[in-house]
Amino acid sequence: MIPLLHDFTNATVLVFGGGPVGARKARRFAREARVLVVSPDFADRDFGGAELIRAAPGPDDIAGWLERAAPALIVAATDDEGINEAVTEAARQRGILINRADRSGERDPGSVVVPATVREEPVTVAVATGGTAPALSKYLRQELEETLDGAGEMARVCAGLREELKARDVPANRRRRVVTDVVNSPDLWTALRTGTSNCPQVIEDVLGEQPSTGSDQP
Numbered sequence: 659m660i661p662l663l664h665d666f667t668n669a670t671v672l673v674f675g676g677g678p679v680g681a682r683k684a685r686r687f688a689r690e691a692r693v694l695v696v697s698p699d700f701a702d703r704d705f706g707g708a709e710l711i712r713a714a715p716g717p718d719d720i721a722g723w724l725e726r727a728a729p730a731l732i733v734a735a736t737d738d739e740g741i742n743e744a745v746t747e748a749a750r751q752r753g754i755l756i757n758r759a760d761r762s763g764e765r766d767p768g769s770v771v772v773p774a775t776v777r778e779e780p781v782t783v784a785v786a787t788g789g790t791a792p793a794l795s796k797y798l799r800q801e802l803e804e805t806l807d808g809a810g811e812m813a814r815v816c817a818g819l820r821e822e823l824k825a826r827d828v829p830a831n832r833r834r835r836v837v838t839d840v841v842n843s844p845d846l847w848t849a850l851r852t853g854t855s856n857c858p859q860v861i862e863d864v865l866g867e868q869p870s871t872g873s874d875q876p
Contacts (some may be wrong), residue, residue: 659768659786659788659859661786662785663774663784665688665690666691666730666731667675667690667691668692669691669692669729669730669731669809670691670692670693670694670728670729670730670731671687671689671694671729671730671731671732671733672691672693672694672723672727672729672732673690673694673695673696673708673732673733673735674695674696674697674715674723674733674734674735674736674741675692675695675696675733675734675735675737675759676695676697676699676700676701676705676735677697677701677735677736677737678700678701679760680695680705680733680735680736681700681703681706682782683702683733683735683757684705684724684767685705685706685708685757686704686706686775687708687731687774688705688706688708689706691730692730693705693706693707693708693709693750694708694709694727694729695709695710695721696710696711696713696715696723697710697713697714697736698713698714698844699712700712703834706707706872707741707771715741716741716744717741717744718742718743718744720741720744721748724748724749724752724754729754730754730755731753731755731756731770732745732748732749732755732757733756733757733758733759733811734746734756734758734759734760735759735760737760739760741783742758742759745758746758749847751767755769755770755774756769756770757770759767759772761824767847771788771789772870773785773795774792774796774798774799775799776785776799776802776803776806778806778808778809778854780810780813780814781806781809781810781813783802783806785798785799785802807849807851808850811839811848811850811856812841812846812847813859814857815839815840815846815850815860815861816837818857818861819840819860819861819864819865820837820860822861823836823865823868824838824867826862827862828873830872836868840860840864846860
């Protein structure tokens, strides 16, 4: 499998199953997408603002739900293997991406694995083991949470700095060196993580050290 990041803004995600797994999937995709959860019952959990539809579709009803919802992604998260299989087959026939929550290991074409994710906006890091070791994914995610502390602020510093250097006509190779030096600064990482420095301050400090012209002198 090849990892990709997919923008679900204005897209629909259709979840079959209202248990704990369905709730978790709904919360994940409701960050961006319109999420519909179809189930005869719903766990007493947070569904992330998803629309809950109380229904108990049989295998022959699945195609109709897909036609009406026109989803970009379908999640099969029921406790009925027959329903999950029908959802998967209907998605495959229509070329719709499918995440089957009751399967691990080998995956069919068109399958989507939802990875363990660490977010330090706008930085996102995902870890997946192909469904073979969820406990390992969870462990690595926890390790990465500490590593990524401050990464979001660093990303904003770099973005702002690049724009300011472009505006000052600093040559591209010089811009790359400046931004690389900033990213590799242990002192700056510490300052961003402890809140003793902020994005505008860092940008101004770095720009104050740069030549006022477009010279590429180090």
